[in-house]
Amino acid sequence: MKLSPWEIEARFRRHAVRLTRQRVAIYAALVNDASHPTADELYRTVKRQHPMMSRNTVYCTLGALRQAGLVQEVNVGHEVARFDGNVTVHHHLICRVCGRIVDVMDEELNRLAISSRQAEGFHVLGYRIEFYGYCADCQQARPDVLEHCG
Amino acid sequence: MKLSPWEIEARFRRHAVRLTRQRVAIYAALVNDASHPTADELYRTVKRQHPMMSRNTVYCTLGALRQAGLVQEVNVGHEVARFDGNVTVHHHLICRVCGRIVDVMDEELNRLAISSRQAEGFHVLGYRIEFYGYCADCQQARPDVLEHCG
DNA sequence: GACTAGACAGGAATGATTCCTACATAGCAT
DNA sequence: ATGCTATGTAGGAATCATTCCTGTCTAGTC
Missing domain, CATH: 3.30.1490.190 (Ferric-uptake regulator, C-terminal dimerisarion domain)
Incomplete structure (x- = not known):
């Protein structure tokens, strides 16, 4: 699902999520990827556009988006955490x-x-x-x- | 559920699980505990009877019992692994x-x-x-x- | 344009789990 | 019973996803 920048902005505002380039990039990457990526996969994807991006930012953003209800965590067995932009x-x-x-x-x-x-x-x-x-x-x-x- | 030693032995033989004091102790502790304990909780419980017990033995035993189908892993969110003797x-x-x-x-x-x-x-x-x-x-x-x- | 709470980058710390190795023992064959 | 061998055990080191820490930066607001 390809989301327009303004739709992402609208969702962030609707859920009172602070709007930053990094967060938008991470959320866009997650929503565009139906494979339920891990934090690290998202990090590597987003890093292509934002070379300064820190892993920590990915974790914090996923945490914030999850609390806001824009993202959910999927856990399979005891493996690495995966994320789903479909809520x-x-x-x-x-x-x-x-x-x-x-x-x-x-x-x-x-x-x-x-x-x-x-x-x-x-x-x-x-x-x-x-x-x-x-x-x-x-x-x-x-x-x-x-x-x-x- | 309190299991007799010979019932545990029978289950181990039925599932081709090698019978050792440690494994019996760990399995008994798990089956007696309906709270879905973590590996570390089991370790501390069993250690009271077997002070030399190693954490590694608990992990290995849980792995072996799981493969044998005597134990299952329960995962809640992204928390520590929990185990269930009810299969x-x-x-x-x-x-x-x-x-x-x-x-x-x-x-x-x-x-x-x-x-x-x-x-x-x-x-x-x-x-x-x-x-x-x-x-x-x-x-x-x-x-x-x-x-x-x- | 300036302020301030919250976000970011980078790196250190944490901690459950796995890996490694030498020693011990269960289960089988003799 | 006794010895053999594959497998289990103890102990400790290593791994690695995630969290924590700290100084800097910036989105949102006045």
């Missing part, structure tokens, strides 16, 4: 082999309820579903399980 | 304030299907649902959002 309610499909993450937007999946007996007094705000399996490209491949211990 | 299909309810994780076992939630149009050729093996909200004890409390950047 509409949706879920994810994750390949066990290559780690690819695909968005799943299905109204059917947005109506789940938890029985109050199970909720144990919890006030449930929402939920996240992670489907896992093998993507089209990796059906043949087997996950490389190599863990070293001694 | 039956179930989901989690997570408190945004205190981080408490509660198991949700609800047959209704185990029948989700994803439309093939959305699946994009994925071979879906399973899924995991994380409900998030405020637990009974934390309904009043507000999540402490304090992020420092400069």
Whole structure:
């Protein structure tokens, strides 16, 4: 999704996010990239246009945008944090082999309820579903399980 | 759930997991603890009985048990890895304030299907649902959002 | 145009996890 | 039972994503 500069500006103002060149560049890079990039991937992308950009700025910006509700963090297993510029309610499909993450937007999946007996007094705000399996490209491949211990 | 030593031994043999004092101690500690402890919490628990225990052994054992299918890893946001000795299909309810994780076992939630149009050729093996909200004890409390950047 | 709270760059610090190595032992075969 | 060998263990070093720190800069406002 290609976002115009003024649309980004409008979103920042609407969410009371301070407008800086760096933040706009980072947000644009994230929204243009459907692959759920890591902080470091965004850093390297944005650095091409802003050679002085610091890694710290990327982390701070992602933190600020997340708090503002313009960005969400996606975590797969215990791997490096990934980010998603799509903040509409949706879920994810994750390949066990290559780690690819695909968005799943299905109204059917947005109506789940938890029985109050199970909720144990919890006030449930929402939920996240992670489907896992093998993507089209990796059906043949087997996950490389190599863990070293001694 | 209190597990007898011979039941643990049987499970290890059934899953071809090499039987050592350390592994039994770690597995017993995990199964007895419904709070989804971290590797370090398990380490400190087990260390009381086995003062020579190394942290590395805890990590290796959890890795081996996970590969054997006796243990699963639960990840909340980008926090420290947590472990669950309950490997039956179930989901989690997570408190945004205190981080408490509660198991949700609800047959209704185990029948989700994803439309093939959305699946994009994925071979879906399973899924995991994380409900998030405020637990009974934390309904009043507000999540402490304090992020420092400069 | 000047002020000030907040953002930026650069680098140091943190800390969970992994890697390395020498020693110990479980499980199997004899 | 005894010895063999692959695997596990203890301890400590190394890794590396993320956070913290500090001085400088700048967006937003008056």
